[in-house]
Structure formats: C-alpha cells, structure tokens
Amino acid sequence: MTVVFSKTPGLTENETHYCPGCTHGTIHRLVAEVLVELDLLEDTIGCGSVGCSVLSYNYLNVDMVESAHGRAPAVATGVKRVHPDKPVFTYQGDGDLASIGTAEIVHAAHRGEKITTIFVNNAIYGMTGGQMAPTTLIGQKVTTAPDGRDIAHSGMPLRMSEMLAQVPGSAYIERVSVHNPKAVRRAKRAIKKAFTYQMERKGFTMVEVLSTCPTGWGLSPIDSLKWLEENMIPYYPLKVFRSPEEDYPQ
Amino acid sequence: MAKMLMKGNEALALAAIRGGCTHYFGYPITPQNEITEYLAREMPKAGRVFLQAESEIAAINMVVGASAAGGRVMTSSSSPGIALMQEGISGLAAAELPCVIVNVQRGGPGIGGIQPSQADYYQMTRGGGNGDYSILALAPATVQESAEMIRDAFQLADKYRSPVFIASDGMLGQMMEPVEFGDTQPTLMAEKPWAVVGHGGKRKPNTVKTLALDPLVLEEMNLARQKKYAQMIATEIRYENFQVDTAEIVLCAYGSTSRIVKNAIDLLGQEKIAAGLIRPQTLWPFPDAPFQNLSKKCRRVLCVEMSCGQMIDDVRLAVNGRLPVDFFGRTGGIIPAPEEIVGQVKLLLGRK
Numbered sequence: 001m002t003v004v005f006s007k008t009p010g011l012t013e014n015e016t017h018y019c020p021g022c023t024h025g026t027i028h029r030l031v032a033e034v035l036v037e038l039d040l041l042e043d044t045i046g047c048g049s050v051g052c053s054v055l056s057y058n059y060l061n062v063d064m065v066e067s068a069h070g071r072a073p074a075v076a077t078g079v080k081r082v083h084p085d086k087p088v089f090t091y092q093g094d095g096d097l098a099s100i101g102t103a104e105i106v107h108a109a110h111r112g113e114k115i116t117t118i119f120v121n122n123a124i125y126g127m128t129g130g131q132m133a134p135t136t137l138i139g140q141k142v143t144t145a146p147d148g149r150d151i152a153h154s155g156m157p158l159r160m161s162e163m164l165a166q167v168p169g170s171a172y173i174e175r176v177s178v179h180n181p182k183a184v185r186r187a188k189r190a191i192k193k194a195f196t197y198q199m200e201r202k203g204f205t206m207v208e209v210l211s212t213c214p215t216g217w218g219l220s221p222i223d224s225l226k227w228l229e230e231n232m233i234p235y236y237p238l239k240v241f242r243s244p245e246e247d248y249p250q
Numbered sequence: 251m252a253k254m255l256m257k258g259n260e261a262l263a264l265a266a267i268r269g270g271c272t273h274y275f276g277y278p279i280t281p282q283n284e285i286t287e288y289l290a291r292e293m294p295k296a297g298r299v300f301l302q303a304e305s306e307i308a309a310i311n312m313v314v315g316a317s318a319a320g321g322r323v324m325t326s327s328s329s330p331g332i333a334l335m336q337e338g339i340s341g342l343a344a345a346e347l348p349c350v351i352v353n354v355q356r357g358g359p360g361i362g363g364i365q366p367s368q369a370d371y372y373q374m375t376r377g378g379g380n381g382d383y384s385i386l387a388l389a390p391a392t393v394q395e396s397a398e399m400i401r402d403a404f405q406l407a408d409k410y411r412s413p414v415f416i417a418s419d420g421m422l423g424q425m426m427e428p429v430e431f432g433d434t435q436p437t438l439m440a441e442k443p444w445a446v447v448g449h450g451g452k453r454k455p456n457t458v459k460t461l462a463l464d465p466l467v468l469e470e471m472n473l474a475r476q477k478k479y480a481q482m483i484a485t486e487i488r489y490e491n492f493q494v495d496t497a498e499i500v501l502c503a504y505g506s507t508s509r510i511v512k513n514a515i516d517l518l519g520q521e522k523i524a525a526g527l528i529r530p531q532t533l534w535p536f537p538d539a540p541f542q543n544l545s546k547k548c549r550r551v552l553c554v555e556m557s558c559g560q561m562i563d564d565v566r567l568a569v570n571g572r573l574p575v576d577f578f579g580r581t582g583g584i585i586p587a588p589e590e591i592v593g594q595v596k597l598l599l600g601r602k
C-alpha cells in the first residue's frame with residue numbers, strides 16, 4: 001500500500017479547538033508543512049499571540065513561547081537576539097497585530113528583525129466574541145458596531161501590508177488568502193518564501209493571510225469563503241507588496 | 251581588581267556584565283540613562299547583546315522572549331517606565347522566567363519629576379501587575395552594594411526562575427563612590443531544559459506559557475508559585491541592624507534614605523538619645539523578624555521614606571501593634587535632611 005497523504009509531522013496529534021469552517025487550522029497546516037519542507041522544524045521557535053490562535057503551541061510541533069496581546073514581535077525580537085541563526089516566527093490575529101500591537105510590529109519591521117510574521121486577518125476579534133477590529137470592513141456588522149462600521153466614527157479599515165511595505169526594514173510582505181485551493185497553494189508559496197528570506201537574513205518578513213471567522217461573521221463555512229472572496233479581497237488586494245527581488249528607493 | 255570611582259548606575263551596569271548578563275533591553279528614561287548608555291558601549295565589547303527598544307512595553311516583552319530562549323537577561327528603567335512594564339512583569343512571574351529588572355526610582359505619580367524618590371515601594375512589593383505573584387526586591391544603599399546585589403540578583407533569578415527587582419533610586423544611581431568588583435567569575439547559568447531553543451527532533455516541543463483556562467489548574471499553578479514564594483521568605487530575607495539593641499527608638503529606612511537616617515542617628519547620639527536603624531535589604535520579602543525581636547528599651551518605631559508612606563504598611567504589620575509606629579517622609583524628589591529626622595525623633599520622644 002502506498003501512502004498518498006499523511007498529516008505533516010509539523011503538526012502535533014492534538015485536535016484543534018477552532019470552529020467548523022475556521023481557516024486558522026488551514027494556516028497552521030501551511031506553516032507546519034513549510035517548516036518541514038524547508039527542514040527547519042527542529043530549530044524553529046514560535047511566538048504565539050492572544051486571539052483564537054492563543055493555543056497554537058498545542059498544534060504546531062515546535063518550541064513556542066506565549067506572548068501578551070500584541071507583543072509577539074517584541075517577544076520574537078528577544079528570542080531572535082538569543083538565537084540569531086534559528087528560524088523565529090510570530091502568529092498573530094488582526095486585533096493583536098493591527099490594534100494593540102501596532103507599535104511592536106512597526107518597530108520589528110523597522111529594525112529589519114529577521115523574523116517571519118504570519119498575520120491572520122479575519123476582519124474581526126474572533127476570540128472575544130466578534131467585536132470591531134481596525135481591519136473590519138465598512139458597513140460590516142460587528143458587536144461593537146451593531147449598525148455596521150462607519151467611516152466617520154471609526155475610520156477606514158487599516159491595510160497593514162501596504163503600511164509595513166513602506167518601512168525600510170521590511171524585506172518581504174505579501175498578502176494571500178485561503179478561500180479556495182488555488183489561493184491556499186499560493187499562500188503556502190508565500191509562507192515558504194518568507195521563511196527562506198528570513199534564513200537568508202534579508203530583513204523583516206510578513207505574510208498576511210485573509211481568513212474566515214464563520215462564528216464572528218454569523219455565516220456558514222461555505223458562505224464565509226464566499227464573503228471573504230467578495231468583500232475582503234476587493235479591499236485587501238492579494239499581492240506582493242515588497243520583495244528582496246525588487247529594488248526599492250532608499 | 252582595584253577600587254574604582256563610579257556612579258551607582260554605571261556600577262550596576264558593569265556588575266551586570268560581570269554577572270554574566272547576556273542580553274539587555276531598555277528604553278531611555280532619567281535618572282537611569284547611565285545604565286543604558288554604559289551597556290550600549292560595553293555589552294558589544296564583551297560579546298553580549300544590547301538593544302534599545304521602542305518602548306518599555308517592548309523592552310519587557312523582549313526580556314520575555316530572550317529569557318524564554320535561555321538568555322541571562324536584564325532591563326532597567328525608572329518609575330513611569332516600570333509602570334508600563336507591569337503586564338510583562340506579571341507575565342514573567344507567571345511564566346517563571348528569570349530576569350533582573352532595575353528600577354531607579356523618581357518622583358511620581360504620573361510623569362512626576364526626575365529627582366530621587368522611593369514612591370514605587372507599592373509598585374514593586376504589592377504586585378503592580380495583575381494576579382497573585384510576588385517578586386524578590388533587593389534594595390542597595392551604596393554603590394558597592396548596588397554592584398553586589400546585581401550579581402546576587404542574577405543568581406536568585408535563576409535559582410527561583412523568577413524576575414528580581416533592584417530597587418535603586420535617583421540619588422543612589424547618580425552618586426559617585428569607590429566600588430570594588432573582586433576577581434570572582436560570574437556563576438554559570440543554570441541548566442534551562444524548559445527554554446525554547448528548538449526541539450531538535452529529540453524531545454517534545456517546549457512551551458513557555460501562562461494561559462490556564464481551567465480554574466482548578468490555575469489554582470494549582472498559583473499554589474505552586476506560593477510554595478516558591480514561601481521558600482523565598484524562609485531563605486532570602488536580608489536586613490541590616492544598626493545600634494538597634496540599645497535604642498529607645500528604632501528607625502526603619504532603606505536605600506539612600508537609610509544613609510541619611512544613619513547620619514541622623516549619629517546626631518541624636520551626640521545629644522545622648524539612643525536611636526537605631528533596621529535597614530531592609532530585601533523589600534519583598536520584608537524582614538519581619540527584627541521588628542518582632544526588639545528589646546524592652548525600644549519605645550517607638552519611626553519609618554522614614556522618600557514617599558508619603560508606603561513601606562510603613564509593612565513595618566506596622568511586622569510590629570503588629572506592640573509599639574507605636576510613626577512616619578516621616580519627604581516626597582516629590584525632596585531628599586530628607588538629617589536635621590529634620592532628628593527633629594521628628596525628638597518630637598516623638600518628647601525631648602527638647
């Protein structure tokens with residue numbers, strides 16, 4: 001009998017706690033597969049965050065340290081400065097990275113910290129029950145904007161990849177999605193590139209992954225994928241915003 | 251090594267390097283900048299890592315990462331900066347991560363001033379951050395003691411897997427005194443099998459975490475930490491007794507204030523008034539015993555602080571109603587003068 005598919009050794013045997021249809025699990029798997037394929041699993045040190053992925057250390061088969069809400073890039077900086085040759089990553093949600101942790105992510109990029117950030121943007125605070133995030137779309141109904149996000153009241157949704165691409169220390173910034181198999185394959189390629197550039201010490205690397213939150217959005221898993229494609233991608237275009245292969249004005 | 255004339259802050263910094271500190275993260279704030287600047291200059295020469303963080307919040311979280319990754323880590327700041335670090339300090343205590351945190355106290359609350367103060371006693375000994383935890387706090391009174399306590403702080407941090415405070419103040423940090431470092435080599439870092447270094451395919455992944463959603467599990471973890479704190483209380487309390495046995499009034503003061511109190515005690519002696527000093531060298535755990543063993547001669551206790559009265563709570567708990575406990579302090583960055591203390595003692599004893 002030939003094995004055509006097996007679970008990646010980059011994941012532990014634990015069953016995840018994510019809601020049905022949540023794509024956090026898909027993104028975990030992509031990170032795990034990339035670390036195995038690049039033969040980095042044994043050396044990698046991960047920095048968790050506060051959000052639905054707070055228990056990511058139970059699922060990713062790597063050494064991990066928990067971080068306070070928003071502070072993973074600073075924690076990762078500390079880890080990386082102790083182990084400059086080892087792969088170090090953060091796994092953060094949009095509330096974590098784009099709201100409470102803006103200072104830490106900007107300055108990790110600014111220092112050109114040789115880490116990889118996996119930024120899971122689901123346009124909502126999943127864990128705390130569906131409140132507004134800086135990334136929540138205009139008109140999107142959330143528990144703290146029950147009539148939908150209003151520009152005059154809360155501003156426009158924050159585009160973190162576009163913003164961090166302007167920071168000189170950023171080496172690689174790409175936004176991807178996981179709403180269909182093709183997008184998933186592209187997301188995996190992006191994550192692989194990010195870790196590769198990290199190991200080549202090119203600078204700060206981040207992959208923003210558009211992700212679903214069926215529970216917070218109040219949609220079925222299938223409708224969530226459709227909602228992501230039809231509403232998030234037009235505002236959050238999927239593209240490479242910065243790459244070491246292109247020259248940027250100094 | 252011969253004696254050197256150094257500022258308290260610089261002695262702390264050099265002692266950290268000699269104590270084997272591998273990583274320092276900090277953010278500028280007066281009156282502790284000499285520590286950060288000294289380490290920026292000297293850490294790279296010693297093959298160690300210095301990094302200026304974008305804020306105290308980032309600095310303490312870099313400490314979290316570097317300590318979790320197995321480094322021997324330090325940060326330093328002053329009062330408002332320590333306030334910003336509290337979430338991280340609570341996390342370090344919960345995750346049982348060793349590190350040294352220097353607080354060169356200045357006047358508060360708020361932005362306050364930049365002159366010496368001891369108004370962070372509550373902040374350092376009463377938690378400061380959220381949750382049930384305690385942090386060893388060593389309080390030096392001289393530049394020499396500053397250097398020695400940093401060395402001890404790294405060892406205690408490793409021994410207990412705990413953050414350790416150095417409670418300095420703006421006067422001690424800025425004053426110059428001769429200091430000797432001795433020739434002892436830094437003690438080796440403890441083995442850290444719990445550190446996150448990559449599992450190497452040889453063991454299950456390590457996780458450094460504090461989240462415990464099951465109340466029974468969290469209670470168990472808290473009780474385990476309490477056992478550790480009980481051991482600290484049993485073995486790490488330090489204090490100095492100065493002319494306590496013959497004293498009719500015992501003063502209590504720590505850090506630079508204790509030196510002024512000693513001057514006051516000398517002045518009182520010239521007027522045939524027998525006063526003594528109990529000087530806590532650990533603020534937490536607080537030295538209760540010397541207050542419980544005071545001689546029959548002692549009629550009162552006077553707590554002197556550069557604050558509106560914070561340590562006095564611990565003094566009262568230790569005295570436990572056996573004697574009247576009074577307070578004298580200056581605040582906002584004013585250093586009390588020996589004569590003021592003499593005046594207060596005479597008033598309390600009903601002497602002219």
Ligand SMILES: Cc1ncc(C[n+]2csc(CCOP(=O)(O)OP(=O)(O)O)c2C)c(N)n1
Pocket residue numbers: 050051052053069092093094095096097120122124125126127128133
């Ligand atoms: C200091 C602090 N503030 C607030 C919280 C509560 N909190 C937990 S998760 C979260 C939001 C997480 O949202 P996001 O980062 O988008 O992650 P998601 O759950 O959507 O994946 C908040 C506000 C906390 N744990 N700590």
Ligand code: SF4
Pocket residue numbers: 017018019021022023024052122126127212213214215216
């Ligand atoms: S609340 Fe949303 S983000 Fe969190 S697990 Fe459920 S679906 Fe996923």
Ligand SMILES: [Mg+2]
Pocket residue numbers: 051093094095120121122123124125126133
């Ligand atoms: Mg989110």
